[in-house]
Amino acid sequence: MKLTSYGATREVTGSKHLLEVNGKKILLDCGMFQGRRKEAAEKNHNLPIDPAGIDHIIVSHAHMDHTGSLPTYVKNGYANEIISTHATRDLSSYMLADSAYIQEREAEYLTERKREFIEPLYNMEDVTKTINNFATIGYHVRHEVTPGVWLTYYDAGHILGSAQIYLEIDDHDDDNKRKTLYFTGDLGRKGLPILRDPELIREADFIISECTYGNRFHKYIVDVDDHFERVINETVNRGGKVIIPAFALERTQEVVYHLHLLMNQKRIPEIPIFVDSPLACNVTTVFKSHPECYDKEIYEEFIKQNDNPFGFDRLKYITDVQDSKNLNNLKQPAIIISASGMMEHGRVLHHLKNNIENPANTIMVVGYQAAYTLGRQIIEGQKVVKILGKSYKNNAQVEIMDAFSGHADRSDLINHLSYFDPKPKQIFLVHGEEGQGLTFKEILEELDYTGVTVSEFGVGYDL
Numbered sequence: 194m195k196l197t198s199y200g201a202t203r204e205v206t207g208s209k210h211l212l213e214v215n216g217k218k219i220l221l222d223c224g225m226f227q228g229r230r231k232e233a234a235e236k237n238h239n240l241p242i243d244p245a246g247i248d249h250i251i252v253s254h255a256h257m258d259h260t261g262s263l264p265t266y267v268k269n270g271y272a273n274e275i276i277s278t279h280a281t282r283d284l285s286s287y288m289l290a291d292s293a294y295i296q297e298r299e300a301e302y303l304t305e306r307k308r309e310f311i312e313p314l315y316n317m318e319d320v321t322k323t324i325n326n327f328a329t330i331g332y333h334v335r336h337e338v339t340p341g342v343w344l345t346y347y348d349a350g351h352i353l354g355s356a357q358i359y360l361e362i363d364d365h366d367d368d369n370k371r372k373t374l375y376f377t378g379d380l381g382r383k384g385l386p387i388l389r390d391p392e393l394i395r396e397a398d399f400i401i402s403e404c405t406y407g408n409r410f411h412k413y414i415v416d417v418d419d420h421f422e423r424v425i426n427e428t429v430n431r432g433g434k435v436i437i438p439a440f441a442l443e444r445t446q447e448v449v450y451h452l453h454l455l456m457n458q459k460r461i462p463e464i465p466i467f468v469d470s471p472l473a474c475n476v477t478t479v480f481k482s483h484p485e486c487y488d489k490e491i492y493e494e495f496i497k498q499n500d501n502p503f504g505f506d507r508l509k510y511i512t513d514v515q516d517s518k519n520l521n522n523l524k525q526p527a528i529i530i531s532a533s534g535m536m537e538h539g540r541v542l543h544h545l546k547n548n549i550e551n552p553a554n555t556i557m558v559v560g561y562q563a564a565y566t567l568g569r570q571i572i573e574g575q576k577v578v579k580i581l582g583k584s585y586k587n588n589a590q591v592e593i594m595d596a597f598s599g600h601a602d603r604s605d606l607i608n609h610l611s612y613f614d615p616k617p618k619q620i621f622l623v624h625g626e627e628g629q630g631l632t633f634k635e636i637l638e639e640l641d642y643t644g645v646t647v648s649e650f651g652v653g654y655d656l
């Protein structure tokens with residue numbers, strides 16, 4: 194059998210790993226490339242594999258860099274099933290629809306600018322067809338994908354519904370030898386709210402491992418609740434508002450979960466809290482309907498008490514544009530959670546514009562801010578920032594909470610891999626910038642792992 198990666202090779206986006214076995218082509222993940230606009234658009238348009246020739250697609254989780262190209266593949270001829278967990282399918286229906294909306298607006302903008310028709314990467318119709326093709330299975334259910342290939346999903350603890358992919362294979366071209374291939378997907382961390390910890394797997398011949406933070410340790414792991422408590426109380430005492438830019442999927446629900454706990458424990462005052470993002474509201478409904486993904490703590494704190502972890506008296510979800518605009522007139526202290534997480538687009542821009550010049554307010558950053566984004570400029574303390582084309586003084590307090598990372602760091606990854614006994618025959622490192630991958634390979638080799646490869650785009654490896 195043969196493994197070839199067509200994305201997330203020496204970079205973090207576009208996850209796509211093709212397994213050719215028993216005359217079938219099985220694609221693990223079908224992610225979209227993100228990053229610099231023009232470069233990403235080219236990579237998303239030029240497909241390295243003929244979609245009509247793929248027999249099965251298995252996805253790990255609902256982040257766009259793992260599922261965002263599914264509608265492109267369906268549009269270009271992929272007509273078979275897309276296997277995922279139940280929650281991943283439900284999250285994908287909202288995430289892919291949002292992505293189609295962005296693609297359509299982008300194409301309209303380019304059509305106007307270039308004065309020629311530019312077709313969107315995909316549209317809502319393509320997304321509907323894609324969602325129709327999903328076939329879902331639960332964790333720990335052994336499913337025969339094709340004769341001689343069995344799939345089992347294990348919890349990855351990264352976002353709701355996220356899974357590690359474990360394949361047992363009878364290789365018909367190699368005397369029917371039983372081989373096992375394990376793909377981490379994106380691996381979460383122990384102790385994340387809502388989610389169970391990543392499950393440990395004991396045995397695999399071949400591993401495809403993410404290495405986003407292969408050479409980094411998560412710093413500043415302070416108690417999330419203490420940090421929220423201090424910042425919110427300080428801001429309320431100044432008569433200000435707390436603006437929390439957050440990704441619509443997972444981070445928003447985690448923040449709501451913590452605020453709910455703090456309010457129940459009377460550690461923060463009963464001020465209004467708004468989640469102002471239509472996508473975040475939709476995604477939250479998916480969270481509510483998938484208790485099979487919850488950890489023990491959420492049962493103890495909320496479900497047992499008949500309490501809804503994602504909704505409480507003081508919390509209001511906002512979808513309507515006018516309701517969102519009305520928040521501008523709000524005079525008293527409040528907490529506003531809004532997307533996008535890196536402050537590049539979305540409703541959060543209006544809240545930043547209205548609140549950034551007042552030193553009584555706080556902008557609380559709970560996610561990674563990539564280079565060149567507005568979020569990065571704000572956390573780096575740039576004195577004046579441009580929001581929606583106008584300049585604003587960056588006077589508000591800025592607080593950074595690093596404790597929320599959804600990815601395993603170097604020690605988590607090593608712990609996870611050290612559980613395999615015996616050591617795997619080969620490890621392919623993917624989903625990490627080149628520097629992270631190459632350093633993590635050295636670290637693994639120092640720990641006596643052999644056959645470690647930092648995967649390269651389009652290079653096939655015989656297993």
Ligand SMILES: [Zn+2]
Pocket residue numbers: 254256351379
């Ligand atoms: Zn992810």
